[in-house]
Amino acid sequence: MKSNDVILQTATKVVLFIILAFSVFIFFNGHHEPGGGFIGGLMTASAIVLLMLAYDLEMVKRILPFDFKVVTAAGLLVAIGTGLGSFLFGVPFLSQTFDYFTFPVLGELELATALLFDIGVYLVVVGVTLTIIQTIGEDQ
């Protein structure tokens, strides 16, 4: 019997972007309010898991042609790089700083270098979660 998942697939097309927007929001929210790289990465991974549930592994691989082990390695490199970058300014390893900048449309924003470290955490969490799920899903 051939099953028809049209309701799940149509709902996924709408819900996926809401989850991705929420994950980006909670990622940038993490400096002053609850959130951060870990939970943002988990929400992005769960959005891609929803895509895998509604469609199949081959299609997700065609949409997102990344090797997720490389994503994990890139995240670790970014995290190490923010630590090593503090040596350029003659301060101890992993020193963080922040400053206020004014942008044309957005106005005054506080930009912290902790965000760069958080990007590394985000990439590692997304890569590890999706590597685990893809590896388990592939052998039947």
Next chain:
Amino acid sequence: MMNILLHISAVIIAVSILIALYRVAKGPSMPDRVIALDMIGINLISLVAVVSLILETTAFFEVMLLLGILAFIGTVAFSKFIEKGVVIERKRD
């Protein structure tokens, strides 16, 4: 006055979670248990809302959205496992 009302509603939501837990333990078929788990998730969202009103904080608002998303994805995964036997298909034909 408002505080008493909030505590009463928290107790009522807890009782409703207990009733759903009875259905999880007793439920004769697998879909009964999945629906009861989904109901527990949605009740937890309202419990978090009431608790954040009692504590007078906005720190838990992300938790509510998060629980809604996770309850949805968990229910979809369980129902796909019940219907097809696999959660993530390799190639859909």
